[in-house]
Amino acid sequence: xxxxxxGELRAEHAGETVKLCGWVAHRREHxxxxxxxxxxxxxxxxxxxxDGSVEARSEWVLQVxxxxxRRPAGSENSDIPTGEVELAxxxxxxxSKAETPPFGLDERVAADExxxxxxxxxxxxxxxxxxxxxxxSRVLQALRESMLRQGFCExxxxxxxxxxxxxxxxxxxPSRLRRGEFYVLPQSPQIAKQLLMVGGIDRYFQVARCLRDxxxxxxxxxxxxxxxxxxxxxxxxxxxxxxxxxxLAAMRAALDDPGAGVPHDPGAGAPLAGIxxxxxxxxxxxxxxxxxxxxxxxxxxxxxxxxxxxxxRSEVRALSAPACKALCxxxxxxxSRARLDxxxxxxxxxxxxxxxxxxxxxxxxxxxxxxxxxLDKFLTDDQREAIVGEAAAAPGDLLLAVASExxxxxxxxxxxxxxxxxxxxxxxxGSPAALRGGMPTAARAxxxxxxxxxxxxxxxxxxxxxxxxxxxxxxxxFTMPHxxxxxxxxxxxxxxxxxxxxxxxxGWELGSGSIRVHDPDLQASIxxxxxxxxxxxxxxxxxxxxxxxxxAPPHGGFAVGVDRFVALLAGEESIRExxxxxKTQSGGDPLTDAPKPLDARVLAExxxxxxxxxxxxx
RNA sequence: GGUCCUGUGGUGCAGUUUGGAGUGCACGCCGGCCUGUCAAGCCGGAGGUCGCGGGUUCAAAUCCCGUCAGGACCGCCA
Numbered sequence: 001x002x003x004x005x006x007g008e009l010r011a012e013h014a015g016e017t018v019k020l021c022g023w024v025a026h027r028r029e030h031x032x033x034x035x036x037x038x039x040x041x042x043x044x045x046x047x048x049x050x051d052g053s054v055e056a057r058s059e060w061v062l063q064v065x066x067x068x069x070r071r072p073a074g075s076e077n078s079d080i081p082t083g084e085v086e087l088a089x090x091x092x093x094x095x096s097k098a099e100t101p102p103f104g105l106d107e108r109v110a111a112d113e114x115x116x117x118x119x120x121x122x123x124x125x126x127x128x129x130x131x132x133x134x135x136x137s138r139v140l141q142a143l144r145e146s147m148l149r150q151g152f153c154e155x156x157x158x159x160x161x162x163x164x165x166x167x168x169x170x171x172x173x174p175s176r177l178r179r180g181e182f183y184v185l186p187q188s189p190q191i192a193k194q195l196l197m198v199g200g201i202d203r204y205f206q207v208a209r210c211l212r213d214x215x216x217x218x219x220x221x222x223x224x225x226x227x228x229x230x231x232x233x234x235x236x237x238x239x240x241x242x243x244x245x246x247x248l249a250a251m252r253a254a255l256d257d258p259g260a261g262v263p264h265d266p267g268a269g270a271p272l273a274g275i276x277x278x279x280x281x282x283x284x285x286x287x288x289x290x291x292x293x294x295x296x297x298x299x300x301x302x303x304x305x306x307x308x309x310x311x312x313r314s315e316v317r318a319l320s321a322p323a324c325k326a327l328c329x330x331x332x333x334x335x336s337r338a339r340l341d342x343x344x345x346x347x348x349x350x351x352x353x354x355x356x357x358x359x360x361x362x363x364x365x366x367x368x369x370x371x372x373x374x375l376d377k378f379l380t381d382d383q384r385e386a387i388v389g390e391a392a393a394a395p396g397d398l399l400l401a402v403a404s405e406x407x408x409x410x411x412x413x414x415x416x417x418x419x420x421x422x423x424x425x426x427x428x429x430g431s432p433a434a435l436r437g438g439m440p441t442a443a444r445a446x447x448x449x450x451x452x453x454x455x456x457x458x459x460x461x462x463x464x465x466x467x468x469x470x471x472x473x474x475x476x477x478f479t480m481p482h483x484x485x486x487x488x489x490x491x492x493x494x495x496x497x498x499x500x501x502x503x504x505x506x507g508w509e510l511g512s513g514s515i516r517v518h519d520p521d522l523q524a525s526i527x528x529x530x531x532x533x534x535x536x537x538x539x540x541x542x543x544x545x546x547x548x549x550x551x552a553p554p555h556g557g558f559a560v561g562v563d564r565f566v567a568l569l570a571g572e573e574s575i576r577e578x579x580x581x582x583k584t585q586s587g588g589d590p591l592t593d594a595p596k597p598l599d600a601r602v603l604a605e606x607x608x609x610x611x612x613x614x615x616x617x618x
Numbered sequence: 619g620g621u622c623c624u625g626u627g628g629u630g631c632a633g634u635u636u637g638g639a640g641u642g643c644a645c646g647c648c649g650g651c652c653u654g655u656c657a658a659g660c661c662g663g664a665g666g667u668c669g670c671g672g673g674u675u676c677a678a679a680u681c682c683c684g685u686c687a688g689g690a691c692c693g694c695c696a
Contacts, residue, residue, distance in 0.1 A: 025657095026656070026657065026658090028654090028655050028656060028657095028658045028659090029652080029655090029658085030652060030653050030654070030655065030658080030659095031651075031652045031653060032652090032653090033652095033653055034652090034653040034654070034655085035653095035655090036654080036655055036656065036658080038656070045656095047655085047656070049654085049655095052652095052653085058646085058647095071654085072654070074654090075654055075655075075656090077655090077656055079656080080656085083656090086654095100628065100646075100647060101628090101629090101646085102628065102629075103628080103629050103630085103646090104629065104630085104645070104646070104657090106645095106657060108657075109629075109630070109645070109646095109657085110629090110630060110631095111629070111630080112625095112629080112630085112688080113688065113689070114687075114688050114689090115629080117688095164696095166696055167695080167696030168694085168695055168696070169694085169695085187695090187696080188696095190696090212695060213695095214694055214695040215693085215694060215695075217690085217691080217695085218689085218690075218691095220695065349692090463696095472696080473696055474696080475696065476696040477696070478696095479696090574689095584687090584688065584689085585688075585689065585690085586687085586688085588687090590687095590688090
């Protein structure tokens with residue numbers, strides 16, 4: 001039906017007769033003898049010169065046959081790639097008429113997100129969505145190519161899986177053939193891929209859909225996509241190298257934009273820099289201690305300062321708790337008292353008892369540090385000197401500090417570090433809600449230089465305790481403890497590190513992985529520490545334990561959150577912008593109105609009866 | 619489960635604080651004029667259950683209560 005794409009026509013096509021197909025983006029009328037129609041397809045728009053009598057309204061689908069010609073001198077449009085040419089002597093065939101679109105498709109016009117989802121098939125015509133989905137496709141292709149190049153084998157695992165009550169809430173699927181029994185949709189292919197390792201697949205990957213029935217967020221949907229990886233006979237760094245290869249290849253593929261689907265030579269663009277020296281590796285402890293987060297945003301400099309020693313034996317009660325972490329905000333001394341109070345409130349909301357602040361002034365004639373703070377009168381000259389020095393603060397800066405148990409102090413200051421930061425381009429780095437009041441922002445340009453990766457390794461094996469005082473696995477219960485710490489598994493579980501690692505990009509957790517337990521005895525003892533009885537373990541994970549007893553290779557793996565990765569690469573703040581048909585925050589789909597009640601007949605066939613009103617929560 | 623923000627012709631907003639006639643802006647839509655525009659321009663027109671329900675009041679888009687929907691966040695997400 002067509003010989004060219006709209007967006008690819010250039011001056012060198014002048015004189016050619018071409019056929020185009022697309023949607024009417026704009027129509028500009030000049031009376032009965034002249035009208036301009038911008039015809040849009042996935043590649044862009046081109047101007048068609050029509051007789052004014054030709055009927056062609058917004059979003060109608062046309063086939064246009066005409067001759068490409070250079071535009072008359074002076075009427076070129078340098079704002080669009082096809083602006084040097086236009087299509088003349090047009091023969092128009094209306095392929096499809098259209099109702100008036102529910103919202104403007106122009107990039108500059110905002111549209112209500114609910115309306116965009118209800119009419120997603122229209123919204124997808126917008127350049128933003130076209131670009132995002134094409135980038136997603138390039139990312140998936142590059143991830144697959146990297147995996148295959150590295151000798152991995154793509155294997156599909158079941159969507160109808162077995163309940164393994166542990167971790168995220170699962171979606172249940174009733175069995176028709178065996179009434180009263182259920183499959184679940186997998187939260188991840190975790191156990192399946194370990195079984196593949198026992199099965200000698202050796203290097204597995206899958207672009208896997210995962211499903212978790214947990215509340216939705218801008219970075220979480222019920223169903224999401226992971227690049228799921230598992231390999232045998234590997235170290236943690238082997239796994240990380242494989243992941244890094246795939247992720248960096250995908251980044252290059254994503255940012256080397258071929259221009260909305262127009263065929264191009266991948267080598268023609270400017271080569272993108274890789275990551276010189278590889279991706280920085282931080283221990284979990286260092287990440288917490290220096291950045292106050294297990295997913296530090298390394299675009300922001302400003303590591304936390306440690307004032308613990310300064311006040312350890314002091315009389316300054318507000319600062320002498322087990323740990324004291326501080327943050328320097330350059331130029332922050334001019335923040336208003338109201339703004340400071342807001343920071344104090346924020347720190348309290350995050351769990352701190354309070355927040356100390358110090359405005360750093362010019363040194364006095366004797367060269368002593370000068371601070372403005374309610375706590376200043378309690379400080380000695382040495383302490384003033386020490387805290388200014390530890391935080392590398394200059395006159396005009398603001399110092400914030402929290403004293404408490406180490407982890408809480410780190411977490412509170414880490415949150416404030418992000419929320420008070422601005423990126424070099426002036427964009428706030430912190431939570432969109434806190435800093436932008438929920439205002440939607442346009443996607444911003446992403447370059448390799450604006451992406452800061454790091455690995456966080458040596459996570460704790462356990463993360464606190466549950467209601468019964470039993471340790472809770474920080475990752476999942478199949479994670480290999482650090483070999484140096486295994487002997488403390490039962491005596492001091494909280495101190496045991498895991499062979500677990502996260503990949504972090506710009507403060508988002510891009511994925512996580514670990515070396516798994518392949519020794520059935522060790523797995524059994526970990527279940528024991530977790531308070532899972534032998535019988536319980538057998539009934540829930542018996543098939544895995546039996547597999548481990550059948551000759552299990554040492555193995556480990558990783559999973560990359562593809563939706564988050566693509567959103568970051570596209571400069572989007574919500575993964576909904578990189579998913580064709582996402583759900584709303586309450587789990588609904590405005591397009592189809594799902595979820596909906598089922599026919600009583602269908603329920604009966606499944607052996608189900610309803611309690612409570614349809615549509616209500618539990 | 620909780621906190622906060624939003625809901626006004628098809629779309630995006632203002633109006634709500636301090637109650638007084640569905641008032642306003644921009645886009646879109648329909649019609650007219652217009653042969654070089656490019657988010658065309660000019661003129662005219664149509665289009666409203668102010669999310670829904672209740673309350674206060676002589677009078678409610680506006681104040682109060684409830685509720686629904688969308689969004690951000692906390693909890694949750696091994």
